[in-house]
Amino acid sequence: MSDLIQYTFNGLVVGSIFAIAAVGISLLYSVLRLVNFAAGDFLTLGAFLTYFLSVTLELNFFFSIVVSMLAGMGISWFLELVLWRNLRRNKAGTLALFLVATGVALMLRPIIQFLFGTETRKFNIDILKTYDFLGARIAHTQLLVLIFASASILVIALFISKARIGKDMRAYANNPGLAAVSGINVDRVVLATWLISGALGSLAGVFQGLVQGQFNNSMGESLLLSFFAAVVLGTIGDAYGALVGGLLLGLFMELSQLSFFFGGVPSNYKPVVAFATLVLVLLFKPEGIFGYRGRKV
Amino acid sequence: MDAFVQPGFWVFVLALAGIYGIFALGLQIQYGVGGIMNFGHVGMMAVSGYTIAVLVIKYQWSFWWAAFVGVVLAALLGALLGLTTLRLSGDYFAIASIAFAEITRYWILNTDSVTGGTQGTLAIPNPLGFGGYTNQPDLILTWISDRLYPIVGDEASRDMSMIFIVWPFLFLFIWIASKLQQTSWARVLRATREDDDVPRSLGKNVFRFRLQTLVIGSVFGGIAGVFWALQFALLAPEDFLRIVTFYGWMILILAGATRVKGLIIASIFFGFLYGSTRFLEFWPLSLLSSPERAYLRVFLIGFVIVLLMLKRPQGLFGKRQEMVLE
Amino acid sequence: MINSNSDQALFSVNDLQGGYGDIQILNGVTIKVPDQSIVTIVGPNGAGKSTILKAIYKIADVTSGSVTLNKNGVITDVLATKPHNLSSIGVGYVPQIENIFPALSIEENLEVGFVNFENNNLETIRDDIYQRYPDLKIKAKDRAGTLSGGQRQMLAMARALMSSPRILLLDEPSAGLAPALVDQLFEELVKINKSGVTILMVEQNARRALAISDYGYVLDMGKNRHEGAGASMVDDPEIVGIYLGKK
């Protein structure tokens, strides 16, 4: 029982981060048909920038997070202006977008390393404090992350469902042709999508940094495929789906280590659980948990 | 500059470029003919390379039979990938194929008893003690370099012998691929790249055609794996990260997605680009520390692909239409 | 009867030519829509009716000609206006197919269509719409994808009305509707028109559309073929000829 609680908690923590990262990727896909292979590096960037501001410059932690989210937005915007906009104008196809996104990731990585070094970093927060809960050990930082990430998920969900620009984004994703003719400013929608995904990337990076306790510059990159798995699980292009898909995948990856699951998956196969989930979902329910049959995949 | 003009390293680069050329040729057949975006191609290379190592070291097979089985297994992996996920459309398939390759890599990484696991092929359990797997082909490589010695002197090396093995094959494969492209079979595939309904309505089993393309591409991935295994004489899971597939795509895009012959120049160009970034030691870059120059190298590779897609998406030889009309 | 050639036309299409890429569909079409009127464009398949509307929204290409909106003497070049800005200058559009956002709720569909002018208010307009279409109010929170064909058309119209348009462009509003619903639809169009909204529609159901129209145009092969006061055209044998290919 305590095992179940423990793994569920661990899964929720990981899952909530997956969810936040996945929703950014999913929004970008739904609006721009872009599979963002650079998403992982935005996480790393966010974590390192927050580290730099809050630890090196000793600024307020929350302030640092906000600044690094703004920076994530800024870089996304910059790339939209110099890169993605031009590619769309050139009618670049899926392959071109794939390769450019990978290229951007290759460019971002050394920049991060150049700016922040290769060392392992940690935030100024007690990573050892734990609470006992029905026999499970709940880490203080992870509890914080779970609370703040859940709050963020709520805010994101509310934003997408209630804010006008959120509705415009969903409308555009749902029917781009109609969106353009019914008065939705497409440029604004695209920009908003980039800004949101940039901000969410940084935020997820900070959360991931907190959960890991310490992080280095390959943090985000190594999680990228798990994010994709979460996106696919929750139906590609469906923002709510990505949120739920992220949570489910996190839970699934952790719970798979429990012995009731085929005797428990050895921990060195943990990433395979994510990849296999991805393949299996694509295989048997390609429309994802929120998609409907007949949706083109 | 002195170091830059020494031929030895470039011989290595050329041999490697040939291997990458064969690797990219597999992608070329899949994408350029069939429109399939396979981002897990490196998995095929890993499978065939590892099959050779395991069969030769663990079971003392002949290298050549092991290579044959390796290519067959790569083809089977391609078939498995296709049968399970080829029904998906473009980007979904691409993501699934990455996952496929990663699962393969993790299996190699974690199955010490067969693959040597994290230690690479040198740790494959081996009844005869430590041993490489290239003894047989090494005889041939030595034979070639002995023949080359009177001509090029000390430049005769294993790498140069590799060129004499890899490049003729690359030319042969490019010839085969260009023949293949002219067949009615490829014609149907080129049609499916644009539209499934037309060939289907004309009695063509589109799925079967696609699957065949994927398998043929995988065979070339497997063959590249054979040469890779030969070139490096030791394999480790870290050699088969997804970035390698990306390099293959980079060559393909340089060549122009449907230009088979462009692959020759593109492979050399890529090899040169990749190799020459190791020489960024001149002023003012010499002011940077060696780690900083190493970041610059990765950055440049990313920068070139982004610039290429932005300014010349059709590659060095392709027609712009081909990228735009996707 | 309103003179169609009046220079006071609210909306006019002048000698429009264009099509899709190198395929020319429109070979010079001229349409005048007087303020407060209903004007219908009819014609057989492939005549280029819908292409006119698509050209205005940059879905089809224009090679020559112009489209202008004359709002109280202020003349706007419609073709030079970005599609998403058309609703803010008073042009509403209901495409023929895929004219709602199925994944959004009905309420959200309406909200997305809303354009903020100085003195209008989302709630007021929406309440107004709900009053007009009580069916939509009942299902306000449901996904629009769950609506029936008739309700979808209603929603599409309502969505366009959310931007308080001066002129509404309709692309085959009756397509795919059950006969009973078609009657309802045309009655509704008359009501909308009475409330001060000018209507330009492209319609397949020629007789019924012309019956409620002030003026009608018949297109064929991308050109004006015939025109006249709406009601007078209902029984025009020439139209039957054009439709069924009798020359």
Added chain:
Amino acid sequence: MKIRKVLLATALTSTLVLNALPAQAAVDMKIGTIHPLTGGNADYGIGLTTAAEWGAESVTKAMKAAKVAGSCKIVASEDDQATPALAVEAATKLVKSNKVNAIVGPLTSGSTLGIAQSVTVPNNIVVIATAASSPTITKYADQDLLFRTYPSDAFQGKVIVAAVQKAFGKTVTLSIGARNDAFGTALANVVTNEWVKGGGDIGRKVLWNPDNATFDSEAKLLTEGSPDVWVIVDFPDTFAKVGPALVRTGKWDAKKTFFTEAMYDEAVIATIGVSIMAGAKGTAAKSIGVDSAKWKTDRKAAKPSTKETFVDASGYDATVLLCLAAIHGKSVKHTALIKSLRAVSGSQGGPLIPWTKLTDAVKAAAAGKKFTYQGAWTTAKFDAAGDSSGALFRVYSIDAAGKLSSNDAEDVRF
């Protein structure tokens, strides 16, 4: 064409011969390094590269002080991202383009064997690997060209097991956690085998992927079954994530845990967290009678920009040994280098000269004497396989303040 080539070759050879005459006295040693400078292991690679570069600079300074002509330089430092294929590429570049006489690195066993097989052995280049620990390297038929300053897992594994047995007895249950890479799994296997051979039980064996999102589940598995003692084979960057997770399980006890030398560094302990590490023990290779703390301060002064890692000094020693060997043999030829490496590293005895007295070491080498260079990392005493046989292992423990201490009497030698 052919005639021209012959003429050219003759001309080249004659100039070389002419130039080579005075060079007999003044050796011109060119060294290249290969380490991961980008990617996940870049931290260690950069540390080792910088240390190696500092080593070459130190020798140059010592040569000047000792008035020994010639030079010993690092001509290029290459990146292999810890992958064998890229290491081969890097080695080919160093050997063919930079014409290096010897290579320092790579970091990993895979890369080391990769370059040996494809590049360095066929081209007769001496390699001193800096952190490759696989026992396979010992067995590898390297024609005596492959050396290493890092102890083989075969040594280290036995040392840990012996230390654990001494502290907790032979028959207790031992759980082992290791990073899922070449370093972790190989040593974990040696420890497992040795422990079982000694009559002990293995509780849990958990391998974790260094790039996992979290390690709480792994930590939980590792603490299950309440073992009597843990052995953890991990690098600091990963253990910084695993450690807190272990503490949070509430079932883990640092006092019952043994680490490898990766944790033998007070800065590392501080980074991971003193409260996590306090009470833990470990084994680490040691250079006899040498002040490693001074090396760290000196290096920091010389190369302030780079952060240190536990293994840095290994790169320094490798470079210094190569330079000393070149001076000793008055030649950069591989046969001479191999011979001299043994002469200066203490394989053939001779007086001890610590790294702090490099000038003395250079003088001794220039005089062709046999001596034992006591490195900052190890006293190499290269054996027949090129392994560092002089390694002495200390058993260290971490006190409540995060300070390291060890008792020379407990040192283990192999």
Added chain:
Amino acid sequence: MENLASASSTSLDNSSSDFAILDVRNISVSFGGVRPVQDVSFKISENSFTSVIGPNGAGKTSLFNLISGMNKVSAGEIIFRQQAIQAIHPHKIAQKGLIRTFQGAKIIKRLTVAENLMMAVQGNPGDNLSGFLRIRARRDFEAQARAEAMRRLDQVGLTKFADEYAGILSGGQRKLLDLSRALMAKPSLLLLDEPFAGVNPTLVEKLIMVLGELRKEKSMTFLLIEHDLETVMNISDRVIVMADGKIIADGLPGAIYENEVVIDAYLGSRRKEIK
């Protein structure tokens, strides 16, 4: 639709005397609440030429999609040459000799005009990978296919475009290519979806001429979707009228012309006055 009963009564049962090559029995299809085809039945006799007319959205193209297997029926049966085909793959249906064209001429833009045609020839050994090695057989087949293609191109006046990318063809030329391609497959039943829409009158005449010649050969059965009644009149010997997913009339072309139901379906019925 009030006159449906009387309209149906005017239908001719062509199938009674001749062999029915296609027998559509009560087929329906629905997509997410929409039912483009509802309970449609008819028979097509061999060597006949039948036109399907009806206003936009009547379900004509949906009907073709069902017959050719592109979409699967929700209910009902489709019998083609005594074989039920409603559940088999579209390419298998095509291989049986039931070939269709698409509304708006789906040509393959990045194949040459000749390649577009050659792709359609059935029984190509090169379609199989195993055939790749049968070089002689492949080469002979290609040569024949090419000759055949050139003949077809000559017929429609596209010879000079044979080796150009089909993407450069104009709308009308694409229609010609589409029709020629379908003919290359030597179908026993050919479904033509608005082959004349957007084609200029001279070309239409040419196309009709080509079809007329084929009719004389008596080796093909045609099912045509067309709007232009005059054209339909010229070539068909039977007309099926569809509206709202149902067949509302079926009969001789001349009879259809005068049918009030048909005219209503096109122009909308004259219903109550709207104020």
